[in-house]
Amino acid sequence: MGDSGDLNSNLHFRATGDPHLDKAIYQWMSWDKNPKTYGQMEALLREGSVEELRRRLCSRMSFGTAGLRAAMGAGFALINDLTIIQSTQGLYKHCVASFPDLRSRGLVVGYDTRGQEASGCSSERLARLTAAVMLGKGIPVYLFSTYVPTPFVPYAVKKLRAATGVMITASHNPKEDNGYKVYWETGAQITPPHDKEILRCIEESGEPWGDSWRVGLADSSPLRRDPTEEICSRYMEELKSVCFHSELNSRTRLKFVHSSFHGVGHNFVQQAFRVFGFLPPIPVPEQKDPDPLFPTVSCPNPEEGEPVLELSLRLAEREGARIVLATDPDADRLAVAEQFSDCQWKVFTGNELAALLGWWMLFNWKELHTSQADTERVCMLATTVSSKILKALARVEGFQFEETLPGFKWIGKKIDELTKAGKEVLFAFEESIGFMCGSMVPDKDGISAAAVLAEMAAYLDNQNLTLNQQLANIFEIYGLHISTTSYVICHDPPTVERIFSRLRNFEGENKYPMSCGEYSVAHVRDVTTGYDSSQPDKKCVLPVTKNSQMLTFTFQNGIVATLRTSGTEPKIKYYTEFCALPGKSDASSLKVELWKVTEALVEEFLEPDKNNLIRRSM
Known part of the structure; x- marks a missing residue:
C-alpha cells in the first residue's frame, strides 16, 4: 500500500437523517486514505447499515486498564490507520504542553506482530504511522526495526530518557483486535489526568495533518533512530540483576518447554535463559513463530489454562520436561505449569x-x-x-x-x-x-x-x-490463601449499569447489600463512587474511577469478594479469596466456604440479569 491515495475526490453518500451520524460519515470518508477501510465504509453505506455505521462512527475508544483497544476495521470506534493517526496527533499536542524539551527527548515506538488483511492494518504499519505523525512535527522517534516484547518500550523510555512511548499491541486479546498503549516519561503507563487530556486533544485534532499519512517517513527522516540493538543488549545485561544462582542454573537437571503463543516471545526468552546460564528452553514448534491468526489456539491467552496449553504439555511429556512456561503474544505475561505425575499437570494461577x-x-x-x-x-x-x-x-x-x-x-x-x-x-x-x-x-x-x-x-x-x-x-x-477468579460476558452496557445500580440500592436507596446468602457483609468499598464503609470518613483510600465499575465486599468470615467491569473486554469479572491465618490449613473446608460465598455472589448479585449474561470460568 502506498503512502496515501486520493480516494476522496468524488465523495458522495446518501444522508441517513441523523445529523450526528451524517457528519461522522462525511468526516470519515473525507479523511480516511486506507483503501481497505475506506472500502469497508463504502460497503456499509451501500447496504444502508445505519446501526452498524452508528456503532462504528458515533463513539470513540477510551483509555482502559491497558490503553486503547478495539477490533481492527473502519470507524472511529475501531483500530485503524486513521484512529491511530488521530490518537498520535492528540498525544503530540499533550506532550508539547507537558515537555518543553520534547524535541530533544523524543518518543519510543514499538509493535507486536498482529495484523488483519481485511482492514489493511498491521501493528508494524500502525507503528510507522505513529512515527510519521511525530516525525512530521520535528520530534525524534526511536522506532524499533522489528517486533519487540511490550516491556521493551517502557524499558527504552527509561533508558533513553524519552518523553513518552507507544506500543502497538492488543496483548492476549482475540486476533481481530489491536491496541495503542501509552507510557509516560517514568516508564509507567499513563494514568489520569494524562489519559483524559490526550483524549481531549484527540477530539481537537481529528483531521490528519499533512505528513501524518506518510508511512514511509520513518525510512527517510534523519530524526528516526533504531533502538533495537541497544535496548535488547542493555535489557539482557541488566537482567543479570535478578539472576542469583547462574552456576546452579548451568548444571540443573530440569528441562523446560516454552510457548510464545504465536507471538514475539521466542527469541527473547531464549536469550534470557542464556543470560541466566540455562540451556535454552524447548520451543513448541507449532507456536514458535509469529502468526497473527493464532492458528493453534482458540484464544491467544495462556491464562485460560490447560485447554490452550495442550501442545506445550504434550511436548513436555515427550521431552521429559517438568516445567512449561508460556508467554502471551506480546510477552508481558507468563503462565506456568508443573508436572506432578504421568500426564498430570498443575497449572498455577496468577x-x-x-x-x-x-x-x-x-x-x-x-x-x-x-x-x-x-x-x-x-x-x-x-x-x-x-x-x-x-x-x-x-x-x-x-x-x-x-x-x-x-x-x-x-x-x-x-x-x-x-x-x-x-x-x-x-x-x-x-x-x-x-x-x-x-x-x-x-x-x-x-x-x-x-x-x-x-x-x-x-x-x-x-x-x-x-x-x-x-x-x-x-x-x-x-497462611493459606485460596482464591477464585471468574467472569460473565455481557455485550449489553445497560445491563451492566443496571447490575451495579441495583447493588448500590440493594436494601433501599444508597444502601448496599448487608448479606449474601447466609453470609454477613462487614464492609463495602465502592471505588466508582468513592465510598468505603471501613474508613472513619467513609471515603476510599484508592483513587475514585468514575468511568469503570468496581465494588468490593468484605464478609464477616474474612472472605473478600470484588465485582468489576473489564477495561478491555465485555466482561464483569468477580474475584473471591479466603485469607486464613498461619496454622489454619484445613484447605478443604476453606474451599467449601469460598465456593458457597462465590455461588451466592453470582446468584444474588448477577443472575437476576442472567438472560443477558454468559457465565465463564477462568
Missing part, C-alpha cells in the same frame, strides 16, 4: 505464581541484606483484585506492602512515588499472570519473569522440592 515469585525475590534479597532498616525500605505491590498473599508476607517479614487499583498502570504510578521516597521495589503483580521481578521495567514483563521462575524451579529442585511443594510451605508459614 495468585499462586505471585506467592512463589514474591517469596523468591524476598528470599534472595534477604541473603544480601540483614538489617531491619533495610527490610523496612523494601516494598512489594499488588492490585486490589489480586491475592493478599504479599500482605501476609509483609506482616511477618516487615517490609512495606502497597495495594493499587486494577491494572499495571496504577502499579507503575505507585512505583514512581515509592522510588522518589527512597524505597526499593522488589516485586509487583496482578492476578492475571502479570509480574514485575525487580525494578528494571515498571510494568509487567513475561521475559524476565520466565527466567526468574526457571531459576527458582532449578533452585528448589536442587533442594528436592517442586514448585507446588514450596507453595504449600509458603502457605504454611504465612
